Amino acid sequence: MGCSNNMNKHAAKVGWLLASPYLIYSAVFFLIPLFWALYLAFTNWNLISPEYETVGVQNFLDAFFSPSVRAAFWVTYKFMLMFVPIVIAGSLCLALILHHLPRWKGLFAVGYFLPYLASGVASSIVVKGVISYNSPLNQFLRDALGWDIDWLGSPILAPLVIALMMAWKFVGYYALLFLSGLESIPKEVYEAAEMDGAIGWKRVWHVTIPMLYPSFYTVTILAVGLMFGIFTEPYVLTGGGPEYATHTWQLEIYNQAFEKLNAGYGTAVAIINSIVTFASIFVFRKVLEKWGGKHGWE
């Protein structure tokens, strides 16, 4: 009895000791900033002055009527509308290609994953070059088709360029998710479908895609969540322009807090951002689960 009691004490000591890096880290870099943020959001502090006062919900009211916050709100959904369908269709196609390759599957999977390694800054430099005025692409469009396109000056093309860049980066990663989904579909399902006459594209549409529901679910939620955290690409490529067309939440928070030094207001915007993120992802989850439920997925 005494021995086991000692053992338990020893285990508790070792357990807490091993977990201590996490506990200390979370206290200093999670709990304190969390409560500080909840306080800051109700002040008018400017990051420098020693004096400031609490202003109630003024920051939240200001944010609600601010054109740049409203822009960030809508721009996120615009990015979603462009990015999510492209990246899902693209990664599903890549996964189908990989799945049906008889050989070198791993080699191609590694190749498709390479864009994920790119820094957003480096890929922005390449994109800036590819769409610069005298680039081979624009020369070709001008000479052959007579199109003179100002890619980053257009409120539709600028976000599309960024959405495509991000799709390029993530398509190979999401393809791996779809691939593991494809590999987990049992052969019997295909055999049964073949008996019913489902072959070729019919089989893809009526058997493979509904069976992939768990992968669709994961990829969609990941892709939607990603759209609330866009920073690097618009920061270096467009600065949020033209006319707020690529002005994301993170850009707005960064501008307010660290360019205009409105720390209190910036924190309030960050809180609004996370509420909107939570709510949006919640709605997406419910919609997807309803769709899945209709097709026999719990």
Next chain:
Amino acid sequence: MAGSKRWRVGLLYALAVVVLLVMVFPYLYMVLGSLAPWNEVDRKLIPSSLTLRSYEWLFQGGEDVVPRPWLRAFFNSLLVTSASTLLMLVTAVMVGYALSKVKFKGRQWVHNAILFQMFYPSIILLIPLFLIVRYFGWYNTYWAMIVPKAVNLWAIFMYTNFFRSIPDELIEAAKMDGAGHFTIIRRIVWPMSRSITTIIFLFLFMERWVELLWDMLVVNNEKMLTLNVLLAQMFGPYGGYPGPMYAASVLLTLPILILFLLFSKNFKEGMQFILK
């Protein structure tokens, strides 16, 4: 019938290769842009000759007008990323082991706290985190870039799940032989998790290496900037020097690429564990 099947497989490979070219194209464009004569950068797809001028320009620290310590920035990135990644790995193994193999009161509580925190939007913490780091006097130091990124919740989560798959009997047997927990981690658990460690290491290193917002906030001394931040800041001012910008991009991409290709042997199994 056999002929039609062969034809279809051929088409599939052709498609796979075309997709591969699309995925690799920006990297090729970057490398060619860094080696092209300066009057051909962004004007010709295939340069008429190759030159190292952009790299020389970079290693000399740029033009007299806007000199920048590019090599120092590369070194900063390497130091910050290695230190941060190493700490994230060590802490994740420790905490993961505690949560999966040490039975102590409060374990479930710690586990739930981690799960809760993982889904918490970190953007709220950005401004107060900056204030804390400034309060510690870490503004413009390596500490600011390393310590707040010394623990990674996702890595803890991954190791906890992996260690659970190691049979308890193995640990008990080692304890019978008089081994303590730290010996068990070093001698048994750590060697067994080599394949998952490579993939976790890769992801952590990669994410830390391309961090922009945080590194940009806590450092403004030119000598302390990471390569990613320096490159982002020179986007406008170096607009007239696309060649060196491509060379710097190559410098930024190469370490990750080499690391990834070194570890890509375990890539598929490792990913399968992570994506589960």
